[in-house]
Amino acid sequence: MTTLADFTATTITGKHKDLADYTGSVALVVNTASKCGFTPQYAGLQDLYARFHERGLTVLGFPCDQFMHQEPGSESEIVEFCSVNFGVEFPMFAKVEVNGEGAHPLYQWLTGAHGDIPAEPIGWNFTKFLIGRDGSVRGRYASDVEPADIAEDIEKELAAAA
Template structure:
């Protein structure tokens, strides 16, 4: 069975990262953009990270420019934007595609069916996936779902060890 540990990604600083490093953590994976109406969600994502990181939550941000070119910057510009404007401390990754033939393998897997969660392409920036400690998908949340609204599901995943 495929899970998060089966993938690697390039960090925003250009280093290969084995996502198996997050095994045992509850993980929130988000496709991000700096010039989107949902960009203020970076603050909510950082709040979740600060609130739950010590208990085992990892937030992973994946910038994407596939939706109306709302992430035009370079990796260094994105990193600076996130740090200066939102105090982002959670891991950010290099810009990727989340839909289509060029989609990152992680997103090819995430957008597939997972139990009661049907397969569907990413509709917009700030689509969120909650993964359990075993690296499997527990939930998918649309762009308009505020990060704070996922807190109860994160609490449950952290408490159950799912």
């Protein structure tokens, strides 16, 4: 069975990162953008990270410029924007594509079928995937689902054994 641990990504500062480093944690994987109507969700994502990080949650942000060019900045500009405007402390990664032939392998996997979650391309920025401690996809949330509305599901995953 494929899990989050089977993937690697490039951090927003250009370093190779094995996502296996998050094994045993609950992760919320989000495709982000700085010039989107949902951009204020960065604050809610940071709130979730601050609230649950010590209990084992990490938020993984993947900037994406595939939707109406809403992430035009460089990685350094994205870091500055997230820090200055939202105090983002959770891990951010280099820009990726989330749909199509050029989709990052992680997103090729995330958009596939996972139990009751059907295979479906990413519809817009700030689509969220909840990953259990075992690295499997436990939930998928549309862009319009506020981060705070996922807190109960995060609580359940944090309470579950790896």
